[in-house]
Amino acid sequence: MKKALSFAIVSLLVLNTNSSHAAVIKNGATCSKVGQIKNISTGKFTCTKAGKKLKWVFKEKLVEIKPIFQPWSIDNQEETLISAALEKYSAWTKANQGKYSNAEFYIDSRVDPTHSKIIEDSSRRAQDAFVSIRNAPYKVFISGEDAWIRTKLAELNMVGPPGTSVCGNSSAPNLYCAGNDHAFFVIRGSNSLLTMQKSDYQTPGHEYFHVVQFSMGGSQTFGLMPSWFAEGSANFVGTAISHELGYFDYRLTRFEEIRKPTTNRSIPLASFQRNDSSVGLNNWLSPYGIGQVASEFIVASVGMDAFLNIIKYTNELNSFEQGFKKATNLELSEFYKLFDAGRINWGIQAVK
Numbered sequence: 632m633k634k635a636l637s638f639a640i641v642s643l644l645v646l647n648t649n650s651s652h653a654a655v656i657k658n659g660a661t662c663s664k665v666g667q668i669k670n671i672s673t674g675k676f677t678c679t680k681a682g683k684k685l686k687w688v689f690k691e692k693l694v695e696i697k698p699i700f701q702p703w704s705i706d707n708q709e710e711t712l713i714s715a716a717l718e719k720y721s722a723w724t725k726a727n728q729g730k731y732s733n734a735e736f737y738i739d740s741r742v743d744p745t746h747s748k749i750i751e752d753s754s755r756r757a758q759d760a761f762v763s764i765r766n767a768p769y770k771v772f773i774s775g776e777d778a779w780i781r782t783k784l785a786e787l788n789m790v791g792p793p794g795t796s797v798c799g800n801s802s803a804p805n806l807y808c809a810g811n812d813h814a815f816f817v818i819r820g821s822n823s824l825l826t827m828q829k830s831d832y833q834t835p836g837h838e839y840f841h842v843v844q845f846s847m848g849g850s851q852t853f854g855l856m857p858s859w860f861a862e863g864s865a866n867f868v869g870t871a872i873s874h875e876l877g878y879f880d881y882r883l884t885r886f887e888e889i890r891k892p893t894t895n896r897s898i899p900l901a902s903f904q905r906n907d908s909s910v911g912l913n914n915w916l917s918p919y920g921i922g923q924v925a926s927e928f929i930v931a932s933v934g935m936d937a938f939l940n941i942i943k944y945t946n947e948l949n950s951f952e953q954g955f956k957k958a959t960n961l962e963l964s965e966f967y968k969l970f971d972a973g974r975i976n977w978g979i980q981a982v983k
Contacts (some may be wrong), residue, residue: 649693658689660837702932703961712924712977715931717881720871724760731758733767737783739774747773748829749878750816753835756872761839764957765846770813771838772797780815789813798844805831809838811845829887830870830919834880837869847939848946855951860902860941863922867930870923885923889978894920897983900974901967924977925970933959 635637649650656662656669661663662678662685669676674691681688700707700715707715734755738747754771770787777797784791791797798808804826806817816834844853853861866888874881889895894917903918930938937958945954955963975981 638745640899643774648930656687658687660687661685672890685978703928703969705969707931707973707975707976709977712927712931712946713882713885715872716867716927718872719930719934720740720868721875727763727848728760729762729766729836731755731762731769732773733908734758734769737772737780739779740777741775741779742773742821746818746823748830753869753872753876753878754833754839755840755877757836757868761843761922762874765843767846769842772813773816773818775818777817777885780817780925783800806977807834807838809841809845809979811842811850814838827872829879829884833866833869833884835869835871836872837865840865840868847942851949852928852942852946855945855949857901857904857951858901858906858918858944859920859925862906863920863924864926864938867926868925886978888923889920891917891920893917894922895978895980897980899967899982900925900970902939915970921974921979923977924974928970928973928977929959947964 634645640670656676657675662676665678665680665685667678669687672692674689676687676689678685681690683889698708698711700711734814736747736751736754738751749774750771754769758765758769768788772783774780774783780797781791792810796806796817799815804819805823806815807817808815814835841853842863844856844865848855853949870881870884870888873879873884893912896916898916900921903916903921908915908917908920926938929941939954940958941951943954944957945951948954948957952963955961955966959966971982
């Protein structure tokens with residue numbers, strides 16, 4: 632009797648379950664509470680009052696279509712160009728980075744410790760990123776004045792550059808420069824962090840990339856490269872490293888650089904051959920900002936390996952024009968035409 636009763640109860644439960652289905656949610660179907668929301672993969676249903684009735688109203692999810700960068704296209708927009716270049720750079724560094732252990736830092740105690748740490752951390756990150764190309768000793772000198780660096784060089788039996796200043800004569804608050812195995816950072820003033828621009832945070836990576844350029848081709852190759860490429864490529868790498876370490880977003884640092892009237896001129900890129908600030912601000916063709924944008928265009932179009940091979944082949948062929956063609960499979964003259972045609976989309980004035 633007990634078994635028969637149990638069977639009857641179970642059967643009743645099964646019958647009740649099968650006979651009560653949840654209300655189907657579809658566009659126009661009846662709902663019970665205004666404002667109730669049901670999300671699905673393609674959008675959402677919202678319970679809405681229509682006259683005296685409550686009905687489900689469906690709204691389709693808007694899918695944002697991310698523009699795809701087209702190599703060497705002048706129609707790419709600024710954000711598309713930046714994103715593609717950073718993605719190519721990041722992918723390359725992840726595949727090639729390692730741990731660098733040959734760095735030595737000589738730091739003047741008068742320099743703000745926070746400032747010197749920024750230089751040290753950024754320099755180490757740059758070394759790690761390019762260890763597959765260069766894994767050799769690197770000395771970094773950070774001081775509040777040139778004399779301190781010259782004294783330290785003498786202690787290490789290193790020959791310093793000619794002239795009074797280790798980085799050339801300049802009235803800038805801070806001076807930065809690099810050689811084939813070293814870099815100098817002259818940080819003037821006790822409140823240096825207050826006077827730093829966003830672009831100052833990219834200089835450790837920038838200067839180390841010059842060391843990479845020297846290691847790939849020597850001073851002769853550095854002299855063959857136009858300044859827009861030599862300095863612009865270093866700016867691109869340095870800004871990417873500053874972004875990577877969380878100092879400033881790449882786009883903010885880039886914007887600060889390209890808005891400068893000395894670099895954002897309505898003059899063809901090919902004219903930015905030499906970096907000579909001694910001609911005065913009105914005549915100086917600063918290669919940093921415009922060269923950084925040109926470097927983005929190259930990296931985004933052909934990748935970091937081809938970008939670096941420009942330096943390699945310039946050295947092998949003793950010609951930047953031929954090295955550029957071999958590395959990118961594009962004539963340098965054609966690159967200039969493309970860049971000058973598209974640059975207005977990327978934050979640089981059009982050529983007049």
